[in-house]
Amino acid sequence: xxxxxxxxxxxxxxxxxxxxxxxxxxxxxxxxxxxxxxxxxxxxxxxxxxxxxxxxxxxxxxxxxxxxxxxxxxxxxxxxxxxxxxxxxxxxxxxxxxxxxxxxxxxxxxxxxxxxxxxxxxxxxxxxxxxxxxxxxxxxxxxxxxxxxxxxxxxxxxxxxxxxxxxxxxxxxxxxxxxxxxxxxxxxxxxxxxxxxxxxxxxxxxxxxxxxxxxxxxxxxxxxxxxxxxxxxxxxxxxxxxxxxxxxxxxxxxxxxxxxxxxxxxxxxxxxxxxxxxxxxxxxxxxxxxxxxxxxxxxxxxxxxxxxxxxxxxxxxxxxxxxxxxxxxxxxxxxxxxxxxxxxxxxxxxxxxxxxxxxxxxxxxxxxxxxxxxxxxxxxxxxxxxxxxxxxxxxxxxxxxxxxxxxxxxxxxxxxxxxx
Numbered sequence: 001x002x003x004x005x006x007x008x009x010x011x012x013x014x015x016x017x018x019x020x021x022x023x024x025x026x027x028x029x030x031x032x033x034x035x036x037x038x039x040x041x042x043x044x045x046x047x048x049x050x051x052x053x054x055x056x057x058x059x060x061x062x063x064x065x066x067x068x069x070x071x072x073x074x075x076x077x078x079x080x081x082x083x084x085x086x087x088x089x090x091x092x093x094x095x096x097x098x099x100x101x102x103x104x105x106x107x108x109x110x111x112x113x114x115x116x117x118x119x120x121x122x123x124x125x126x127x128x129x130x131x132x133x134x135x136x137x138x139x140x141x142x143x144x145x146x147x148x149x150x151x152x153x154x155x156x157x158x159x160x161x162x163x164x165x166x167x168x169x170x171x172x173x174x175x176x177x178x179x180x181x182x183x184x185x186x187x188x189x190x191x192x193x194x195x196x197x198x199x200x201x202x203x204x205x206x207x208x209x210x211x212x213x214x215x216x217x218x219x220x221x222x223x224x225x226x227x228x229x230x231x232x233x234x235x236x237x238x239x240x241x242x243x244x245x246x247x248x249x250x251x252x253x254x255x256x257x258x259x260x261x262x263x264x265x266x267x268x269x270x271x272x273x274x275x276x277x278x279x280x281x282x283x284x285x286x287x288x289x290x291x292x293x294x295x296x297x298x299x300x301x302x303x304x305x306x307x308x309x310x311x312x313x314x315x316x317x318x319x320x321x322x323x324x325x326x327x328x329x330x331x332x333x334x335x336x337x338x339x340x341x342x343x344x345x346x347x348x349x350x351x352x353x354x355x356x357x358x359x360x361x362x363x364x365x366x367x368x369x370x371x372x373x374x375x376x377x378x379x380x381x382x383x384x385x386x387x388x389x390x391x392x393x394x395x396x397x398x399x400x401x402x403x404x405x406x407x408x409x410x411x412x413x414x415x416x417x418x419x420x
Contacts, residue, residue, distance in 0.1 A: 029366035030386060035376075040070040041278060043404045047381060058409050060382040060399045063274035065356050066236045066328045067404030068318045074277050081313025089306040094295065097306035105272075105312040109283050112243060112319050113268055114253035117288040120307045121300060124232050124271035124282030128155040130298040131228070131269060131284055132197075138165025139194035141186040143225075145211070147173045147204050152230055152269075156199065167192055173204075176215050183223040196223060202231035202245030203238065206390050206398065208357030210238070213249045217263035226266040232282075236275025237356050242322050242329040244270070248354070272311065277318030279311040332356055332403040335410065339401055342414045350399075358399040360417075368395035371420055378416040 025031040038054045039046040041064050046054040068074050081101055091097035102120060109118035121127045132155040136142060140163075142156045160166045169186060171179040179198070186192045198220050200211040213229065220227045231244040239247025239255065246252045246268075250259040267290055272281035284294060294301060322328065336356045343350045343358065351359045362368050365386025372384035375397075386395035399413070 029369055035381070042070050043067070043402055043406070043409055045381065047376075055379075057376065057379050057381045058412060060380060060401075060405075060413055062278075062400060062402065063233070064278050064402050064404075065275035065332055065400070066242070066318075066322060067402050068236075068275065068321060069278035071277075071318070071321065073321060074314045074318050077317035078279065078310040078314030081310040085309035085313075087310075088308060091306065092304060093301050093306045099306070099309050099312075101309045101312040101316070102306060105307075105316045106283070108316050108319050109270075109285055111254070112323065113270070113285040114243070114246075114255060114258075114264075115268065115285040115287070117291040118283050118285040119291040119294050119301070120272075120312065121282045121284075122304065122307055123273065123280060124230070124269055125151040125154075126300045126304065127269045127282035127284050128152050128230065129158060130155075130294055130300040131267065132156050132159035132199075133162045134294055134298045135195075135267075135290070136163055136166045136197065137194055138163050139192060141167040141169060141189070141192045141194075141196045142199060143169040143171060143179065143182050143186065143197065144199040145173055145201065145204075146170050147207060148199060148201050149205060149230060149232070152199055152201070165191070173207075174209065174211065176212065176219065179216075179219060183219060183225065187223055196225035197228055198225050199228045200230075201233070202229045203233035203355050203357070205233050205357065206359065206385065206396070208351055208353040208355045208359055208398075210234075210245055210248070210353065210355060213246055213251055213265065214262045217251070217265070220266075221263065228267045228269070229265045230269045232269070232271040232274060233355065233357065235270055236322055236329065237332060238354070240329070241326045242275070244268075272315040272318075275318075276322070277311075277315045279314050281307045281311050281315060328403045332401060335403065335405050335407070336401040338407055339399065339405075339410045339413075342410055343399070343417065346414050346418050348417060356401045358401065359396040360399065361394065361396050363393060363395060365392075365395045368397060371397060374420060375416055378419060380413050380416045382413075 036048040037045050038048050044056050045059045047057050048054050085099050089097040106118045128151040136159045160168050169182045171182045203210050234245040236242040238245045243252050246265050247255045250257050251262045267286035270283050348360050368384030368386050382397050
């Protein structure tokens with residue numbers, strides 16, 4: 001028997017356990033099937049079915065909050081960036097991968113967020129992967145909301161692995177008293193000799209609720225902690241002009257109604273891949289001191305290519321449109337309020353919040369997935385989320401509104417929900 005034949009006949013541990021996992025998911029109705037779009041993102045999309053034909057369905061599961069993913073100016077800015085700078089940077093930033101478009105988008109983000117500085121990455125996941133291992137040192141403590149996004153959790157875990165002596169902590173979701181207790185514990189911990197960091201999402205992606213930033217700032221000041229907010233689902237959604245959750249709380253420097261007495265967020269992570277054009281990309285925004293440290297020591301930027309120029313250009317135009325057309329943010333708020341009212345009136349339990357995320361709680365994972373399949377048959381594209389994305393027994397249909405959705409779109413969605 002040849003070596004190749006011998007290897008082919010051997011069942012390796014990885015193959016066996018992977019097959020078991022996939023079979024279990026299929027049997028339990030939890031197997032995820034990728035849906036193929038054949039056109040641009042919008043309030044409706046063209047979706048390819050099993051026969052290979054495309055049909056139009058209402059899209060209620062995208063992060064295209066302001067309808068900018070296919071905006072003509074955003075598209076043209078990306079095309080022009082492609083013509084001017086080419087398809088790729090072909091380098092990391094510190095070698096030869098920093099183009100003028102990176103300088104432009106980073107200045108725009110800083111102005112938009114009300115910070116001294118910003119620095120871009122190929123994704124917000126990468127930004128979070130850079131921030132915590134770069135900023136934290138042995139003796140620091142990182143305390144995180146229990147429902148923070150997976151990229152925050154992994155970034156903090158990575159910091160603790162790389163920097164031995166970094167102390168991790170988790171506080172109950174949006175529970176300020178529990179956070180106070182955790183802060184008191186780390187402050188009295190002899191192993192914590194450096195900086196304390198409090199980390200939260202601005203808008204929590206699965207719940208659709210928001211962090212109480214003024215209260216968090218007050219606690220951080222009391223315990224001499226720095227506040228880090230990932231506002232990926234807040235950009236373009238929260239605040240009068242869509243700057244984010246800190247604008248909603250009047251904590252955004254440069255924005256109308258800014259209240260300096262409430263304090264400010266020390267560092268943000270965020271994305272360009274949702275409301276701000278939807279292409280890709282992420283960023284860190286905060287002090288110049290912090291972004292310079294990222295440039296010098298952040299492994300994801302030292303060893304990974306820069307944000308593609310076409311995305312930098314299209315996102316730059318998207319932010320320009322957000323600031324130029326605040327009526328888009330109002331349109332999003334109005335259609336979201338209408339959707340919550342209609343869905344609740346149809347007898348469904350929808351979590352209330354000021355965000356554009358409308359989760360309908362349905363219970364078991366298999367139920368959520370089965371409902372999403374039936375809705376797709378009825379012309380509504382919405383995803384059922386279950387474990388491990390959300391806790392067991394708390395599975396949901398997560399509807400996400402866009403400023404370009406109409407009442408007719410919402411009414412059609414509600415009619416389909418009623419048929420379930």
